[in-house]
Amino acid sequence: MIVTPKIRGFICTTAHPEGCYENVRSQIEYVKSQPKLKIPDTPEKVLVIGASMGYGLASRIAAAYSFNAATIGVIFDKKGDGKRTGTAGWYNTAAFEKIAHTDGIYAKTINGDAFSDKIKEKTISLIKKDSGKVDAVIYSLAAPRRTGSIGEVYTSCLKTIGEEYTNKTVDINSRTVYNVTIPPATDEEIAHTVKVMGGEDWKEWIDRLLKADAITENAVTIAYSYIGPEITHPMYTNGTIGQAKNHLVKTAKEITGEPGGIKAFVSVNKALVTQSSSAIPVVPLYISILFKVMKEKGIHEGCIEQMHRLFAEKLFPPVLDESGLIRLDDLEMRQDVQSRVLEIWNTVNNDNLEEYADAAGYLNDFEELFGFGIKGVDYGKDTAVDGGIESIDG
Ligand code: NAD
Numbered sequence: 001m002i003v004t005p006k007i008r009g010f011i012c013t014t015a016h017p018e019g020c021y022e023n024v025r026s027q028i029e030y031v032k033s034q035p036k037l038k039i040p041d042t043p044e045k046v047l048v049i050g051a052s053m054g055y056g057l058a059s060r061i062a063a064a065y066s067f068n069a070a071t072i073g074v075i076f077d078k079k080g081d082g083k084r085t086g087t088a089g090w091y092n093t094a095a096f097e098k099i100a101h102t103d104g105i106y107a108k109t110i111n112g113d114a115f116s117d118k119i120k121e122k123t124i125s126l127i128k129k130d131s132g133k134v135d136a137v138i139y140s141l142a143a144p145r146r147t148g149s150i151g152e153v154y155t156s157c158l159k160t161i162g163e164e165y166t167n168k169t170v171d172i173n174s175r176t177v178y179n180v181t182i183p184p185a186t187d188e189e190i191a192h193t194v195k196v197m198g199g200e201d202w203k204e205w206i207d208r209l210l211k212a213d214a215i216t217e218n219a220v221t222i223a224y225s226y227i228g229p230e231i232t233h234p235m236y237t238n239g240t241i242g243q244a245k246n247h248l249v250k251t252a253k254e255i256t257g258e259p260g261g262i263k264a265f266v267s268v269n270k271a272l273v274t275q276s277s278s279a280i281p282v283v284p285l286y287i288s289i290l291f292k293v294m295k296e297k298g299i300h301e302g303c304i305e306q307m308h309r310l311f312a313e314k315l316f317p318p319v320l321d322e323s324g325l326i327r328l329d330d331l332e333m334r335q336d337v338q339s340r341v342l343e344i345w346n347t348v349n350n351d352n353l354e355e356y357a358d359a360a361g362y363l364n365d366f367e368e369l370f371g372f373g374i375k376g377v378d379y380g381k382d383t384a385v386d387g388g389i390e391s392i393d394g
Pocket of ligand 1: 049050051052053054055056074075076077089112113114115140141142143144223224225226268269270271272273274275276277
């Protein structure tokens with residue numbers, strides 16, 4: 001099949017197997033090109049929940065290639081069927097496993113809803129069967145909804161709290177800057193967003209692993225958050241998703257405080273183009289400006305650079321700010337970066353977008369998420385879309 005991008009708003013409904021392979025391969029090459037970590041006691045067996053895209057995928061790659069960790073990834077993806085392509089996460093995972101296995105690194109994958117009892121049980125059985133216990137758990141889910149144990153559905157939303165909020169945003173496809181008004185969330189929408197994106201499910205995973213004796217004493221677990229500058233606060237930190245992230249931080253303290261010796265951390269990461277971040281109003285324009293500024297200053301990072309730096313400099317041992325958070329957003333939040341971003345924010349419009357913002361870079365990163373626009377891939381060539389993942393269950 002000849003596979004082309006089919007972008008609808010902030011979703012691409014197709015994915016290119018070879019493009020995704022190249023994407024994963026180049027992330028692996030990046031980690032391999034870095035000096036080997038000389039850190040004692042890095043984890044050996046890592047469970048990555050939400051392992052097929054964005055920060056979760058990069059965490060899996062960085063764990064496998066910077067300290068040789070065996071990884072089990074939990075993903076929620078679809079295989080291609082000859083007529084339709086699979087999801088990008090499917091192809092990413094297929095690529096990761098193929099390369100890891102060739103390099104002699106253990107990697108297995110469970111495919112299904114990470115919120116469900118069934119997938120938790122399957123994952124724990126695999127851990128018990130293959131390695132006994134994991135010593136690190138990376139929780140990197142970004143989900144639009146969660147189905148509870150009796151079939152009830154919670155839907156997360158990206159809204160403000162209290163008052164509606166109007167600011168600029170960009171339609172990346174048409175490169176149009178326009179004003180968007182985000183309505184305030186209802187109490188139920190806030191509660192649902194916390195249910196989906198807060199720490200409840202993270203803690204459930206840890207509790208179950210502990211109960212099954214499938215996690216080592218003193219294991220480490222980490223989840224990801226975002227804070228960002230004031231222009232994004234009404235949408236993010238002070239919005240529904242911010243409430244969920246507060247809950248994540250509270251949960252980290254609860255997990256750490258419980259018997260079992262597990263140390264839980266929240267890392268505040270850089271704003272990057274991923275499937276989830278592109279759905280947040282206002283944020284794509286902020287990211288486009290941020291990328292321009294950080295690229296000009298030579299300090300731009302993608303998911304893999306962030307996750308490598310997390311393991312190389314920030315987690316073993318944990319480097320925490322006064323609120324107990326790991327700050328991988330340190331370069332993004334630098335005063336010189338933020339003051340330039342704000343200056344541009346106040347002047348950017350349709351006429352000067354190309355000059356002041358890296359909208360092209362944003363679109364390119366977005367397409368790359370689905371394996372498009374990658375150097376060396378022949379997009380005119382027929383490609384098999386129904387390939388499998390070597391060690392998959394589900
Ligand atoms: P992403 O959309 O790239 O990846 C999310 C992953 O979760 C995917 O692999 C997806 O398949 C998986 N997933 C979703 N629902 C699932 C389910 N029910 N079961 C199993 N897997 C499921 O998102 P991301 O941007 O990498 O976000 C990961 C975390 O990082 C989130 O907590 C997010 O808030 C945080 N974060 C993101 C940014 C950013 O700018 N992208 C910045 C800071 C923090």
